[in-house]
Amino acid sequence: MHIGFDVSQTGAGKAGCGYFADAMARALVDVAPEHSYAFYPSFGDFYLDPKIPARNPYPGRAVHYGPRFLTRESAAAFWNAARLEQALHHPDIIHANNFWCPTQVRQSRVVYTLHDLGFTIQPDWTTEANRVGCFDGVVRAAAYADWIIAVSDASRRHFLKLFPFFPEDRVAVVHPCSRFHEPLGKGVAPKSMAHVEPGAFWLSVGTIEPRKNQIRLAEAYAAYLRAGGPAMPLVFAGGEGWLMNDFHHRLEELGIASNVICTGYVSDENLVWLYRNCYANLYPSLFEGFGLPILEGMQFGAPTISSNSSSLPEVGGDAALLLDPEATEAWTAAMLMLARDRTQRERMSADAIARSALFDGVSSARKLEAVYQAALAQPKRQIQTRTRG
């Protein structure tokens, strides 16, 4: 099988979408080396990273790389061309991972990764330019893709709710996996954590932005301190997103500015240290496509209190404490309870490690390969012929 695979978002500074494509690319060449692969460092005209490294990150027997483009115009000219399949040497599979979807493909099977539909729930969670591009891509996928790969069952159901005409049996769930591989290592404490004792801080990982709901967590934490909870600091590990200029102001208002540490963007080594050494990992997100930070935390034995929204129950399962992200008092109560019950904390830590083992890149890549085989065995998606009347 000749597999064309979009890796356009795997360059430096990648986020969830890029990690998924990167992990799957790596695992695919590993578990299915009999196929030939073309990895596309540029894919479509929505996302473009002209600085994507020119090295060969996915070594294998039959691995090739697609063309690179420095400008959106040149990328658009290539990817929107009528004879795209010819230019790509007629792959059996074209797998899109960056929200863009081709519409002119006649033979190759188009497989489309659906990361997240949060922008259709609350459009203000992202920039308008990004929302327009993502929505456009998802609509094109609903109309033209042969298969959808949803990163969670919640995303799968959400997609079918928005596009009820899409054949259910062509939407598969393939879970992402942690980006951290053996050996796991101890990690390195971030500089801003120099004076914090290991095991004695609350952690919350993620870009500071409205969707991640850090303000409510800060409110719950303030109430926790007022209620006499042990004075462990709350650590926000993540870059400053957007629309959050008033975040620090809000911390001042809550009177917890001196109890909160904002590390800013952290390296993978720092993240490993934080996950390993936190008292618990708190994830109050309002909406996720999957929820990588709780999976990754659980891998390192971080006891997890997570929002029960969207896909998060699927990831956390029985191992995490699942709470309504808008019920601030419930978060306060859970933190107070957990802070006083070490036994429960140790049990949650063990459960977390066991739970995280259920998600691994190799089985996800095998599932993905099975979808490719199924897609190739089936004809392209048939479109109902026009009926007037």
Next chain:
Amino acid sequence: MRSLKTVAVDLTPILPGAQNGGAKIFAIELVRELAKLAPDTRFILMTQRAAHDELSHLDAPNVQRVLVPGIGAIERERGVGRLLYSLRAAIFRRVPRRLAVVMSHVAAHLIKGTFVRPPVADTKADLLFCPFTAPVFYEPGVPTVTTIHDIQYMVYPQFFSAEDSANRDLAIRNSFRFSSAIAAISDHVREAVLAHGPPDPNRVRTIHHRMARRLENKWSSADRDKVFTMLGLEPDQYLVYPANFWRHKNHEMLLTAFAMARHRGLPDHVRLVCTGAPDPRRDHVMDLAERMQLGGKVIFPGHLADAEFAALVGAARGLIFPSLFEGFGLPVVEAMALGVPVACSNVASLPEVACGAAMLFDPRVPDEVAEAIMRLVTDEAAREAWRTAGRQRAEQFADSGAMAREYWALFGFALDTFAGRRRLSGVHPDGWAGAEILLELAHDDDAGAVEIDVLAPEWLPHPAVLVWAVFSDGTTIKTQPLQRSERRTLRFDLPGAGGVARIRVTPSFVPARLGSSPDHRKLSIIVERCELIRSDSDRLRLFPEAHV
């Protein structure tokens, strides 16, 4: 008010058919009403060849059309003609039609001063009115009024090419710079203009489109039968979305929501009619509809004649309007006037125009749009409420005579407050000058001379440029050619107060065409400083300026 004997109206952006969208409907309605309102004023309508004959219905004893050669026509005249020809050809081949409206103004810039005689000067107009924003035919000494329809390119830059955005920006900035008064078609537009631009708020007035009754009594039962037979429709069994297939009209969302609503139990016989002129975007939307299994459920009739369009809207079950951006939103009030219930977006000008008389929804949330479709079709109580409120709201926008009176008052304001103003134009904020630097002096200016520091950078594509000055009294002063890498102070004595000096530079170039940069501006040399010199001790800095 001083007397307005002659008003020149720039209708050269008008193209045949529906390519200008609502702006054309507005301009024509307004001109007709103005001519009625002021029978003793002569209105000179500047037109381009392609639409000149189509506009003959505007002719009246005090209204006369003047064809502006070059605009929109293919004129082969030496080098400039060829350039124009190729530019026009490029416009019509590559860019969506509505962009061509703006682009034709750029073409006009290129040809102005070469073989097109300035029509405003010719006609001795007392006022120039530009209902399509760009004051291309601005003449020093003639007060100018422009209408601004929207600033969408600032909000949704991704819907425009870089070149198109630059041209729109030029039109808006020139409107700010040259207009004595500006009409904004909604408070939304007015606030956006004031937020982005320098104009004195007193010079910018909101004048709503008042022509809600345009479709009333426009059709006969024959028209109605014809359109229903042609489209295979039954009255009251479809929703209508009148919009060209422009990116911000959000057709992808509408199709998604319509399919969702059908899945949630929207009666199967209810169809969706998307009017709008054929173009490649329409082909894409039609193909999407097929693939979303909406074939036969969504109808694409193309552009309809007024009577047919009116019949179609008038008999619709409702009007659904999910646009992401509007300056006004004429179809909303037109449908209200016909007693058709409306559901529209809660963005841009639409809440202001609908003002509680329509169901509002977030056009970015599929669930909300699907819910709006369901209610518009099935919620009888709400339908009745919107129908009643809509009719009342439409009354506010019904009197096109009142709109003309508001414009007439704005013309008067422009005339009364116009005193000629001292200004320098043709120099970009970064110092690059175009082919002509225009220096206007106020009526009470007593400057003796102007001094300009200029620089020809060493990488200029031409070895030397010629700079000369032409004054309003006809005198011309030439200077020595300015060589590459040369910096020089030019000094010209001025003929007197209130005059105009045109400083011309040739040749000029467009960096983008040389492939050296994405800069699409037409450039010549760099101006480092420009000062009016009243006496040796009294100098007035015109460039760089503290504020635009």
